[in-house]
Amino acid sequence: MKIVGLTGGIGSGKTTVIKMFAALGVPVYIADIEAKKLMNSSPIIREKLIKLLGNEAYQNDKLNRKFVADKIFNNKNLLEGVNAIIHPEVGLHFDKWREQQTSDYVIKEAAILFENGSYKNCDVVILVTAPEEVRIARVMKRDGVTKSQVEARIKNQWPDSKKRELADIVIENIDLEDTQNLVNDIHIYLS
Known part of the structure; x- marks a missing residue:
């Protein structure tokens, strides 16, 4: 495939x-949509984002998008850190999804x-x-x-x-x- x-x-x-x-x-796999879902559902991503950005990264068990955006778009190192957390997990998720396809x-x-x-x-x-x-x-x-x-x-x-x-x-x-x-x-x- x-x-x-x-x-x-x-x-x-x-x-x-x-x-x-x-x-x-x-x-079709839309990486941005899947990344957003994973940021809310993956305990691995949650733990790493909190470690990188602080407890405010999540509110009411959901990603605090505004807080995260404000932090990462004003700090290139934090942006790279967030990407380094999310992209590998999205890659693994894509691989599992692809294995289920037959086209x-x-x-x-x-x-x-x-x-x-x-x-x-x-x-x-x-x-x-x-x-x-x-x-x-x-x-x-x-x-x-x-x-x-x-x-x-x-x-x-x-x-x-x-x-x-x-x-x-x-x-x-x-x-x-x-x-x-x-x-x-x-x-x-x-x-």
Whole structure:
């Protein structure tokens, strides 16, 4: 079974592309969603996060997202520490999930697939891109945030030019019909 990594910058349309693959019956693992679940359910992660960030990391048996975000986005060492706790656990969770699948390939979607090095465990990597002005408009509409807020998020991600060098397939996600046709072609190629 092939592991297909799928990544792209904020507002590129990863979710749209993932839904297209899922509609074709492809099992999809969304790392960010699973990480959020694990931060609340894994006693190992809980213990390590409390040790790193303090007891305030959890309130009422749930991750205190605001507290954690405030701590890690103002301290690169804490961010790296949190990532070092969560990413290995997500990797193990993905491996267990993959073992239960029976398809020709699965998709592992992760916004920071290249940044965290997990692309090295993929047989094929798909990069979803869109022009920056399109991405900014999408995120402003989706999240109700300002242009400068979106630009700040984009600056914290690798540029598409750097990601293109490592990707096997690039989907320029501007026109939905073109994107769907490309997803269909990729699906046939991978099956």
